[in-house]
Amino acid sequence: MERGTAGRRPGAPGAGGRPGHTGQTGAHRAVRPAPGGGGGRAPGATPTGDTSQLRRADTPSGGGGGGTRVGPAGSGSLGGMGLGAKFVLFIALTVALSSSLLVVGGYYAVAKEMDLEIDEAGVRLTKVAAAQAWPLIKRHMLAEEKDPFQVIKENLDREARLINPENKQAFEQSDNEVRKMLTAIHESSMNPFALIGNEKMELGAPEIINIIVLLPNGRDSIALMRTESVSLGNSTARSKFGDVEIQEGIYSGGAGTYRARYFKKPVLDENGIERGTVQVYLKAAKIDSAKSNILSAMMLPLFLAVAIGAGIGFYLSTIVTKPLKSLISDIQIVSQGDLEHETKPKSTDEVGYLARTFNLMTKSLSAAHAAELETKALEHELNIAVDIQSNLLPKRIPKIPKFEIGAYYRPSKEVGGDYYDFIQIDQNHLGVIVADVSGKGIPGSMVMTMARSLIRMEAERNLSTADTLIKTNRILARDIRRGMFVTCLYALIDVQKNTMLVSSAGHNPMVVYRKATNKYELVNPNGIALGFDKGPIFERTIKEQSIPYGPGDRFVLYTDGVVEAMDGKNVEFGDERFYKMVQTLADRDSNVFINTIVKALDDHKGDAPQHDDITLVTVRVLA
8 A cells, every 4th residue: 555665675476485376277376485584583483582692503793603702812813922922022123123223333334434544544654654665765776785874975975066056055955854864764773664653653563564665676575574575365455545555355474364454655756756665564453353342332232222122012012911811801701692791991091992892882782682682583473474464365266167266465575464365155156355454564464464354254144245344344443543444345256147246445446358348447336445434434435336247358356566566766567557468468367367467567666676565366257
């Protein structure tokens, strides 16, 4: 009766229902299956309110097939490592990485400064050595049997005689400087490098491996600190300061093998002419030792920082994991079925908020479980209602000679408000009734059940369709809820007189197809719905009409769910379209007739929900 009611579950002819073939006509009916599919309770299973049943397979959980048990804190659910250990490891690694970067950066910065310092000191030493090497080279250039001081003096005297008188002053100044230098050489035991290695040079003698003066011929040399020559393995160029070239390599000597620096600078005479080369070899052992000491000193703060970081991580992990472990323990208790258990928040931070949210979730879960039990109870009752309603519908189609009868029923919900029935009055009279209650679901099915019982009771030995409906209304109108009513069309077939007596209580017209004219007509006597009025108005309004029938004629009784079936755009199937189909299919077998119409309704509906119950009854007069 209701139109435009959304959310009803659509059905398909014969799908999920209980189709029953009755007699030779092949007529059938379909009833909505029990709700819930395979997951519903079997009839007779009484749901209980025991929350401990959560531990069974029907426990509500996040996934199908039972809930997942929560493991203890620090178990395999944390990937094999507890949250506290992860905190400690993560913070310790973070501190170690950052401290390592600082140590490495600081170490290389200090090492670079130390290398630069030794390079600068070596360059200064090399320059001093180069400045004092020329007199030594000059001495070796003179005859070895003469005293170098005397040789130089003779040369100076000879040059003085040859020099121009006007340049005598400049000559005397130069001669005085040379004499001072030679005097210094003589006083230092003829070794011009005896002063090298003092504190001013920032290099003590033990750091100097050797100082070598290469003579002008490029082949001979003088080793001033060691008798043997010096060579470096794996020598590589480092840098160059002016005309001082610096290299580094491995020195192997009597004291062992260690890194060494090599400084080389050309020796120039008074006129700037290159007269040889001075080569200075310095140890790098102290630099390496200092670097090692610096690195060792830096490692201690590194290890200390890692230890402090691990301690901080452990402390933080304790703060976080202790309430979490307590919460996990509470979750285990709840997962075992104690939905009344609550956890106690111990902080106001995120963990405390999580604990309070968990308590709210537990309360919601308890309410949901109670609602689920109540829903299962309702489903159980609904299953019983479905069984009752299906048992109220005719279990078989009556077999009457010269007649072919078929019926179809499909509710829009689990239980519906439509009703059809066949009432055998006597051997010559068969009552056919189709009714529709204004309401769906359980309320409609209850009113339908009451109406069926009253109609069957009043139709017994009563050959008047109008009188049957009048007596039914007198009782139903007193007991039906205000606002509800029942429309019905009651036809009484007289098999001897070939007539049919019809009364309508505000129902859809009966479609009568006439074989003789190949046309259809609508039969709808006057009348109002059952339950609208308690007597006077209904009794004055109800009429009955007698119509004849002949071979090949067909009578079709239906509810408004047939013609008002809507598609996704709320377009109805329509009365005229239905009447035309009755006319076109009138000669077909009743089973084919009904199936074809139902298929047309489903094709029209498509994926849209079924808005109303569908009931269709047809009687065909055989030739």
